Amino acid sequence: MSVSIDDYPLLAQVPDPEALRALPARRLPALAKELRHYLLHSVARSGGHLAAGLGAVELTVALHYVYNTPEDRLVWDVGHQCYPHKILTGRRDRLGTIRKYGGLSGFPKRAESPYDTFGVGHSSTSISAALGMALAARQAGEKRKAVAIIGDGGMTAGEAFEALNHAGDAGADLLVVLNDNEMSISENVGALSHHLTKILSGRWYNQLRSGSKEVLRHLPGPVHELARRTEEHLKGMVVPGTLFEELGFQYFGPVDGHNVDSLVEVLGNLLHQPGPRLLHVVTCKGKGYRPAEQDPIAYHGVGQFDPGQGLTKSSGGSIPYNKLFGKWLCAMAEQDPRLVAITPAMREGSGMVEYAKRFPERYHDVGIAEQHAVTLAAGLACESVKPVLAIYSTFLQRGYDQLVHDVAIQNLPVLFAIDRAGLVGADGPTHHGSFDLSYLRCIPNMTIAAPSDEAECWRLLSTGHHHEGPFAVRYPRGSGPGTPLPEQDLEPLPIGKGEIRRKGHRIALLAFGSMVTPALDAAQYLDCTVADMRFVRPLDQALIRSLAAEHDLLITVEENAVAGGAGSGVAEYLAEAGLQVPIRHLGLPDRFVDHGSPDELLTEVGLDAEGIRLDAERLFQALGRGQD
Numbered sequence: 001m002s003v004s005i006d007d008y009p010l011l012a013q014v015p016d017p018e019a020l021r022a023l024p025a026r027r028l029p030a031l032a033k034e035l036r037h038y039l040l041h042s043v044a045r046s047g048g049h050l051a052a053g054l055g056a057v058e059l060t061v062a063l064h065y066v067y068n069t070p071e072d073r074l075v076w077d078v079g080h081q082c083y084p085h086k087i088l089t090g091r092r093d094r095l096g097t098i099r100k101y102g103g104l105s106g107f108p109k110r111a112e113s114p115y116d117t118f119g120v121g122h123s124s125t126s127i128s129a130a131l132g133m134a135l136a137a138r139q140a141g142e143k144r145k146a147v148a149i150i151g152d153g154g155m156t157a158g159e160a161f162e163a164l165n166h167a168g169d170a171g172a173d174l175l176v177v178l179n180d181n182e183m184s185i186s187e188n189v190g191a192l193s194h195h196l197t198k199i200l201s202g203r204w205y206n207q208l209r210s211g212s213k214e215v216l217r218h219l220p221g222p223v224h225e226l227a228r229r230t231e232e233h234l235k236g237m238v239v240p241g242t243l244f245e246e247l248g249f250q251y252f253g254p255v256d257g258h259n260v261d262s263l264v265e266v267l268g269n270l271l272h273q274p275g276p277r278l279l280h281v282v283t284c285k286g287k288g289y290r291p292a293e294q295d296p297i298a299y300h301g302v303g304q305f306d307p308g309q310g311l312t313k314s315s316g317g318s319i320p321y322n323k324l325f326g327k328w329l330c331a332m333a334e335q336d337p338r339l340v341a342i343t344p345a346m347r348e349g350s351g352m353v354e355y356a357k358r359f360p361e362r363y364h365d366v367g368i369a370e371q372h373a374v375t376l377a378a379g380l381a382c383e384s385v386k387p388v389l390a391i392y393s394t395f396l397q398r399g400y401d402q403l404v405h406d407v408a409i410q411n412l413p414v415l416f417a418i419d420r421a422g423l424v425g426a427d428g429p430t431h432h433g434s435f436d437l438s439y440l441r442c443i444p445n446m447t448i449a450a451p452s453d454e455a456e457c458w459r460l461l462s463t464g465h466h467h468e469g470p471f472a473v474r475y476p477r478g479s480g481p482g483t484p485l486p487e488q489d490l491e492p493l494p495i496g497k498g499e500i501r502r503k504g505h506r507i508a509l510l511a512f513g514s515m516v517t518p519a520l521d522a523a524q525y526l527d528c529t530v531a532d533m534r535f536v537r538p539l540d541q542a543l544i545r546s547l548a549a550e551h552d553l554l555i556t557v558e559e560n561a562v563a564g565g566a567g568s569g570v571a572e573y574l575a576e577a578g579l580q581v582p583i584r585h586l587g588l589p590d591r592f593v594d595h596g597s598p599d600e601l602l603t604e605v606g607l608d609a610e611g612i613r614l615d616a617e618r619l620f621q622a623l624g625r626g627q628d
């Protein structure tokens with residue numbers, strides 16, 4: 001049941017930014033209060049991203065109040081903080097459907113609203129996109145404005161600096177709002193983060209600076225120049241905006257990101273200033289809900305909970321793959337002192353909290369910097385260190401060139417522990433791990449393993465760790481079928497060997513990874529053979545040959561795009577070997593799959609047991625009729 005707008009009398013008067021801008025400014029603090037309460041109680045019912053949105057309430061109100069949205073473009077970075085934006089832009093009644101099947105996207109989405117100027121989900125794209133919009137406006141002689149709202153975490157990614165570097169030179173009328181809450185999902189990391197913290201700790205620096213600018217304006221000629229040089233010198237020591245000003249931005253701030261009155265004033269002052277400007281806004285992630293303020297990591301993304309009680313610990317059920325990975329990592333780190341683990345800002349999501357505590361000197365959180373993470377691993381691997389890079393399938397897309405250029409060509413022993421492979425569910429198309437089998441399978445020197453359950457995952461991680469070359473183990477979000485972990489066994493499996501899990505007739509299902517379980521379920525009705533292929537590269541060619549010899553139809557099943565996926569590899573081998581057996585492929589369709597629960601999505605694309613059964617029967621009957 002969604003939250004009733006009737007309980008929010010002021011918010012009820014603000015269905016959209018037009019109505020917001022009709023309010024007297026003095027009403028904005030009260031509106032922000034109602035908006036925050038509405039957000040908290042809606043997300044407590046629906047689940048979703050919470051802490052970032054709580055921290056962006058006043059900023060969202062002020063931006064839509066000062067800017068003529070959607071004519072003026074607001075580009076959110078990552079977009080997990082966009083729920084207040086969605087509430088204020090005509091979608092408050094649907095907020096309860098967010099990230100649900102057929103409901104609102106959890107991120108800004110162009111098809112969803114004209115106020116969603118750019119689709120996001122992956123971080124650090126907002127400055128590039130907003131700059132593009134600003135340059136397009138300038139080229140068309142249009143007056144509309146562009147604003148990027150990026151967090152301190154988002155600012156740790158290379159693309160953010162690529163965009164700052166270009167914007168500072170292009171001189172476009174662009175405002176970058178740096179929403180600095182000193183948090184990523186975990187605590188933020190990196191030298192930039194420390195620099196920003198210094199700025200925040202030196203709040204009085206800016207009063208001095210704003211005073212010195214005032215003084216400089218009234219000085220005559222040469223004295224002014226001397227004084228300006230002095231200020232430049234002081235800047236390096238005292239005034240915090242140096243970094244951004246050296247990149248061609250006028251720096252303003254830091255300002256209180258929860259004082260909506262001063263935000264409106266500052267944004268109003270900056271509105272008509274030309275050129276690249278950066279407004280440094282200080283916020284608290286989780287603001288206004290004490291449990292989230294105290295634990296913004298836990299409240300970054302939440303399931304349903306009672307705001308009066310706070311989050312409750314989920315218990316029971318089989319160990320999820322990320323926690324399994326974390327256990328394996330600690331076990332292998334104990335056995336092998338050469339192991340070093342890397343995460344690009346996903347310590348909690350990748351299950352590395354325990355490892356980071358136990359092996360701090362062999363743990364690197366590089367921030368949101370996937371490209372750097374891959375090449376860092378390559379550098380480590382050159383020095384007989386055994387790096388393990390824990391990375392979501394979708395985020396590895398950011399480091400693809402580095403994987404080819406720095407790891408595979410040099411055949412370096414980097415283990416890629418690829419989590420969130422396949423359909424992740426609520427995060428939707430920006431986060432589904434739909435393509436890693438396709439984008440990895442074509443790379444020479446790569447070994448790719450797809451475990452069918454928890455025990456297999458444990459063993460294949462060990463296999464990858466011992467392997468003297470690039471190795472990828474891909475596993476899904478959440479839990480598997482619940483097989484016990486072989487915790488004492490850290491030995492490798494033979495590479496390129498799959499196994500028959502069920503002997504049957506006529507049809508052979510060649511299942512990869514997470515698809516072995518539904519394939520076995522489907523096989524009970526089909527009375528067909530099921531092979532756990534285990535490796536996507538190298539394929540078990542002997543197994544394929546024997547299956548081809550004994551069956552009328554081979555059907556490959558994978559939770560990856562059919563295009564270029566594991567099944568394509570099997571078909572390529574059959575052709576190369578001159579084996580004429582009919583083969584068909586089940587996998588993710590040639591379109592982007594939207595958001596919903598993983599089960600809903602697997603059913604939608606026919607990769608649940610029932611879907612596999614129906615497809616197999618249809619394909620076999622078509623074969624019998626001589627149809628393709």
Ligand SMILES: Cc1ncc(C[n+]2csc(CCOP(=O)(O)OP(=O)(O)O)c2C)c(N)n1
Nearest residue numbers: 052121122123151152153154183184185345
């Ligand atoms: C390329 C990429 N890597 C990782 C993530 C996962 N992620 C989502 S939000 C987030 C932290 C963002 O920190 P910040 O920009 O400071 O926003 P805050 O949550 O603090 O408001 C991360 C790492 C992502 N969305 N995109």
Ligand SMILES: CC(=O)[C@@H](O)[C@H](O)COP(=O)(O)O
Nearest residue numbers: 078080121301349424427477
């Ligand atoms: C917004 C973002 O990119 C992350 O918060 C992501 O949603 C985490 O995904 P998991 O919940 O699968 O760890």
Ligand SMILES: [Mg+2]
Nearest residue numbers: 151152153183
């Ligand atoms: Mg942050």
